[in-house]
Amino acid sequence: KAGVTQTPRYLIKTRGQQVTLSCSPISGHRSVSWYQQTPGQGLQFLFEYFSETQRNKGNFPGRFSGRQFSNSRSEMNVSTLELGDSALYLCASSWTGGSGEQYFGPGTRLTVT
Amino acid sequence: DAKTTQPPSMDCAEGRAANLPCNHSTISGNEYVYWYRQIHSQGPQYIIHGLKNNETNEMASLIITEDRKSSTLILPHATLRDTAVYYCIVRPNNFGNEKLTFGTGTRLTIIP
Numbered sequence: 381k382a383g384v385t386q387t388p389r390y391l392i393k394t395r396g397q398q399v400t401l402s403c404s405p406i407s408g409h410r411s412v413s414w415y416q417q418t419p420g421q422g423l424q425f426l427f428e429y430f431s432e433t434q435r436n437k438g439n440f441p442g443r444f445s446g447r448q449f450s451n452s453r454s455e456m457n458v459s460t461l462e463l464g465d466s467a468l469y470l471c472a473s474s475w476t477g478g479s480g481e482q483y484f485g486p487g488t489r490l491t492v493t
Numbered sequence: 494d495a496k497t498t499q500p501p502s503m504d505c506a507e508g509r510a511a512n513l514p515c516n517h518s519t520i521s522g523n524e525y526v527y528w529y530r531q532i533h534s535q536g537p538q539y540i541i542h543g544l545k546n547n548e549t550n551e552m553a554s555l556i557i558t559e560d561r562k563s564s565t566l567i568l569p570h571a572t573l574r575d576t577a578v579y580y581c582i583v584r585p586n587n588f589g590n591e592k593l594t595f596g597t598g599t600r601l602t603i604i605p
Contacts (some may be wrong), residue, residue, distance in 0.1 A: 384536070392528050411589050423537070423580075466513035470536050475592060480584055482593065484536030492559050 382407065384473050384485035390490045398459040401488045405452050405473030411435075412454040413482065414446060417468040426469075429454055461492045497581045502600040511568040513599050515581030518562040523585045527556060528566045528592070537572040537580065537595075540566065576603045 384475055385404045393399050405412050413436075414426040424436040429448035446456040452473075470481040470488050498516040505511040517526065527542040541548055541555045541565075548555045554567040568575050580598040584590070 386512075411591050413593075415593075415595075422597060423593075425592045425594070428591040430589070435589055438592070466533075472536070472593075479541050479586055479593065480525060480542060480582070482591070483539065487534075487536050 384471060384483055386469075386485040387484065387486050388488060391411075392476045392493060393461050394493055395461055395463060399455060399461060400436045400455055400457045400491060401469055401471075402489075403456075403471035403485060405454070405475075406470075406475075406483055409473035409483070410452055410461050412448055412452060413471065413472045413474075414454070414456050415470045416440070417487070418464075418466070418468060423470070426456065428491055429455045458490075463492050466490060466492045469489050497579055497583055497596055499552040499579070499596065501597065502602070504602050505568075505571045506604050507573060507604045508570055510599060511571040511575065511603070513566040513568075513579050513581075513601060514563065515566070516528055516563045516582070517583045520583050521585070524583045525562075526555065526564045527581045527582040527584065528553070528555065529582065529595075530575075531580070531598075532538050532574075540579075559573075570599075571603045573590050573603050573605065575601065577601060 387402045411430045413428040417423045428436040432448045443459045449455045468487045470487045472484045474482045495558045512550040528540040543555045557564045578598040
């Protein structure tokens with residue numbers, strides 16, 4: 381069974397621009413979570429979607445948003461990029477929700493210049 | 494979610510058992526212990542989880558003390574590919590709660 385896929389794998393953007401990252405979960409998984417990883421803050425939870433609804437949200441500004449489609453694929457968007465948004469963005473999927481057993485994709489490395 | 498404490502780094506000789514400790518003295522009765530690892534520049538990988546009984550799968554064993562205040566992840570025959578950061582996470586299993594709170598983890602280095 382195919383794992384979680386994320387596109388693109390690498391991205392370079394300029395301050396002030398916006399970016400959209402995509403995540404395809406494992407087939408049959410209905411929950412998709414997003415995380416940001418930076419050297420200074422480590423792995424931090426952004427938000428989670430289940431059945432096209434945002435169910436949980438971390439402590440990030442409103443510039444970070446997401447959505448989930450009917451096929452469970454998810455996108456996250458960051459508007460008005462700042463240098464501090466440079467990070468590895470990871471998505472994770474799970475089947476039932478709430479089990480704690482999540483499967484992560486390889487991540488998208490975003491560099492903001 | 495309960496707070497966890499892990500040593501920042503450990504070394505282990507290739508072929509030996511790697512024992513990674515985790516302290517979670519404030520764990521609640523409904524909270525599980527989860528272990529993930531992250532190999533450099535990859536996404537975290539789920540390893541194992543347990544509530545109070547010891548657990549074993551093809552990757553590792555999880556030993557939870559009787560009072561549940563600490564646990565040990567055991568990699569029985571460590572290989573170079575086990576070099577990674579290992580995260581111990583304590584959380585309840587609630588439908589609708591997907592959030593994983595990662596600490597700083599233990600950087601395990603397998604020595605040839």
